Amino acid sequence: MRWSQYFIPTLREDPADAEVVSHKLLLRAGIVRQLSAGIYSYLPLGQRIALKVMAVLREEMNRVGGQEFYLPALHPAELWQESGRWGAIGDDMFRLKDRKGADMCLGMTHEEVFTSIARNEIRSYKQLPQVWYQIQIKFRDEPRPKSGLMRLRTFIMKDAYTFDLDREGLDRSFADQREAYQRIFTRCGVEFSIVEASSGSMGGSESNEFVAKTDAGEDLIASCSNCDYAANVEKATSRLPLIEDETGPDAPEEFPTPGVRTIEDLATFPGGAAANRQVKTLVFIATIDGKPLPILALLRGDHQLHEVKFTDALGATALRPAQAEEIRELLGASAGSLGAVRAKESAPALFIIADLGLQGRRNMTTGANKDDHHLRGVSVERDIKVDQWADLRTVTSGEPCPRCDSGMLEVYKAMEIGHIFKLGTKYSESMGATVLTKDGKPVPIVMGSYGIGVERIITAAVEQSHDENGIIWPKTLAPFDVVVTVTNVKDEKLRAAGEKLYKDLQHAGLEVLLDDRDERAGVKFKDADLIGIPYRITLGKKIVDGMVELFDRRTKQSQDVKLDEIVAQVQKLALPGL
C-alpha cells in the first residue's frame, strides 16, 4: 500500500477518553475508532491486524480437526428458553422483539445454536467426535464497557464446540483444544498462563482460563514461584500454616465490648483477640433454586471472602449482602456484634457455611448476636452448627503454594484472553441432543466449549509489546511486514528507488507499506514507530552509494545495507518460516 493513499489517521496526542496504554495506542495509531461505549470500528490497519489474528485461529483450529461454520447472531428466544439460559442470564443479553412481537436476542455465545444443529443432524456414535467452530460477532450488554478493546459490547470471538460420545472423548478433545490454544497465543506473540478458573454460568466440570499478564487486566491470578500451579483467585487456594489453639473453656463466655464494631476494633480491645483468632460473620441473601435464602458466611478474622467462590460453593444464581434491617431481624443484633453460635435458635432458616480455614479451630472470639457483646472460648465445630464447609477465602501474595512444598504464591493482574470448558451434558440433556450407542441406546452427547476473543489478543499484544514511541507488533500480527520510508519524495532519485524497492519487496512475498507522503522525514519516522511495523527501510542520502538503512522496531537498532541485498535480508527477517 502507498501511505499517501491509505487511510491511517494517526493522532499526535493521547485521546482524552483513553486511560490504558493499549487503548491510547490503538486510537493514536489509527487502528480503531470508537462508535459508542464498548463499540469500536476497525479502520483499515485494524482490519488487517484482525485478519492476521483470524488467520492464525483458522490454521490452528483446522490443525486439530476443526470445521468452520458461520452461525446467525440473531437468535429466537425459544432456543435459550430450552437451555434455561433465557431466564438465567440477566441484563447482559441484548434482547429484542421482531415485528410480530416474538422475543429474540443477539447471541452472546453459541452453545444453543450449535447444539440445535447437533441434535437435528447427529444420530449415531459413528458420527462422533465432531469439532465445530466459527469466528463471529458476539453481543454482550456489559454493565461497564471499559479500557478500549478490553471489555466490549460487541466483539469478535472464535468459539469452538466439541461433541463426543463419552468423558474420555471429551478429555481428548479438551486436550487438543488446549494445545491449539497454546500454539495460537504463542504464534500471536502473547505471553500467557493457563490457570484454573471458575466455570460461572457456563456450567461444566472443568475449565482452563488463558490469561495474559498486564496491569490493565481485570483478573487476579495467583501463581506459584516454584511449580506450575496457577489459578484465578476466584478459584485459587493455598496451604495455611497451622495455628495451634490452646484449649478454651468448656463453653463460650460472653463479655461486654462497648463500641467494638470491626475486626480491628476487637483486635485492639483489652480482652479481645488477634484477627486470626476471631471468627468473622457475614450475612448474605443468596438466590438458590430461585428462592432467596439467608446465609451466614464464616471466615477467620483476617481473611477476605471471595464472592465467586462463595457463589460457586452455594450453587447460587445471585448473591447480595443483607441489609441492616434484615440482619437485625435474623440475628437480633447489628453488624459488628454478629456470630454463628446458637444463631439457628433465632433464625431456623439460616444456612451456615464456613471457610475451611476455621476447621479444628478452638478458643476463638466472635460476636454474641447482642449489641456490644462478644463471645470468647468458641470452638468452631463444638459450638457452631456448620451446614457446609467450603473454601471461601481470597488468597494473597506470599502464601504457601497448595501444590508444592517450597513455592510461594504471587498474585498479579492479568486479562482473560481465552477460556476452555468441559461442558459435559448440560446442553445436550436440556436440549435433547443424543446419539445411539452401539447397543442402540440413546445417550446425551458430551460437549466442550472453547472461546478466544480476537480483540483481547490484539489488546494483550499491545499491552505487552510497546514502548514510549508506540506499538511494537509481533511479526504475526503486524499489519505490514515492512515500511519503506522515502525521506524526501521531491527527490526524484529517492522516489524512483522507493518505487522499485516497493515492487521488489512485494514480489518477494512481503506485505509492504510505502511511505510516499510529502512529509518531513521526522514525521514519517514518528508515524512508522507509532503504528509499529516490525521493519523500516529508510531511503536517504546514502542512496547515491547504493546504501539504505534497515531499522528494527523492536531493538531500535539500525544498520546500513546494500540496496541490492536489502530484499533478501528483510525477507529472511520478516518471513522466517520461508
Place this chain on the structure above:
RNA sequence: CGGGGCGUAGCACAGCCUGGUAGUGCGCUCGGUUUGGGACCGAGAGGUCGGAGGUUCGAAUCCUCUCGCCCCGACCA
C-alpha cells in the same frame, strides 16, 4: 446500579466562579522558505458551545430536565 469527572472547531484544551464580540495549540487549505526524529513565516477555512426547557434586555456562562462519554466500585460466560 452507587460514587466521581467531563461534553466548546477534526484532536487536545482555555473561557463558565463574577452573564455582554467564542479563543489557544496541533491538524487542515493556499503561498513562500525548509527537508533524517512530530520545521518556520505569512494568509485563510472551520463552531447549532451535547440536546430541550427556563431565568434575563442579553446565556457557552445561572437554574431544571435530558442524552452521551470516561474513571472507581458493584457486576461480568
